[in-house]
Amino acid sequence: MRGVRGVRLLAATGALAALLAGCGIRATQVPTDFGPAPSMVPCELSVSDIATQATPSGMPVEVFLLCSGALVRVNRSVEAAQSTEEAQRRVVVAQGLLDALAGDPSDVEDEAGYSTAVPPGLTVTGPAPDDPEDTLRLSTAPDSLPRYALAQIVCTFADSAAAGDNGSVVLGSTSADSLRRYECTQKTQSSPGEGNPPSEEINGS
Incomplete structure (x- = not known):
């Protein structure tokens, strides 16, 4: 049996x-353990995460941070008095954008892989005599900045009230007379480290 x-x-x-x-x-009979699921999809923020990046008192703006080797828009806010004349208001907005770019990403953004190459302490002024009216002059020569930082600044300025409405921005240095008009192209946004944004030298008007 x-x-x-x-x-x-x-x-x-x-x-x-x-x-x-x-x-x-x-x-x-071998147990499988692939670990916990990722807590954040790279370069993606939820609607609630995005909403927390702008303060109610400021003017909502977008700046470009770095993520996975490309430029990605994120929400910020800058202070800009509505009563200020246009030329001065442009400079105030530009300085606010610079400060936002140079600031550390939030904890949520850092977890999602966002970073910035823009150094702290950059300042901006308006046009010198005979400059085009939309000129912005930086305390560091644009071409002396790291490529990623220049791409961030060009694309952020070109897409804001700090520059004109043609998708470009005139930049120069406070210590030199030369000016260049920079464009924020799709290639600049997708591959900011491959070279400076396209530009052309211009003469003062």
């Missing part, structure tokens, strides 16, 4: 193995 039971048990075990093989399931 014990021999018969052994035969039946072996037969049942074989049938179960065949059934599992037929379903494409390989029997294993």
Whole structure:
């Protein structure tokens, strides 16, 4: 009787193995543990996360941070008195944008992989005599900045009230007369480290 039971048990075990093989399931005794699911998708923020980046008292703006080697828009806010004349208001907005770019990303942004290459302490002034009216002059020569930082600044300025409405920005240095008009192109946004944004030298008007 014990021999018969052994035969039946072996037969049942074989049938179960065949059934599992037929379903494409390989029997294993090794536990699988792939770890916890990622807490944040790279370069993606939830609506609630985005809403917390702008303060109610400021003017809502967008700046470009770095993420996965590309420029990505994030929400910020800057202070700009509505009564200020246009030229001065442009400079105030530009300085606010610079400060926002140079600031540390929030904890949520940092977790999602956002960073910035813009150094702290940059300042901006308006046009010098004979400059085009939309000129912005930086305390550091634009071409002396890291490529990623210049791309962030150009694309942020060109897409804001700090510059004109043609998708470009005139930048120069407070210590030199030369000016260049920079454009924020799709290539600049997708590959900011491959070279400076396209630009052309211009003469003062």
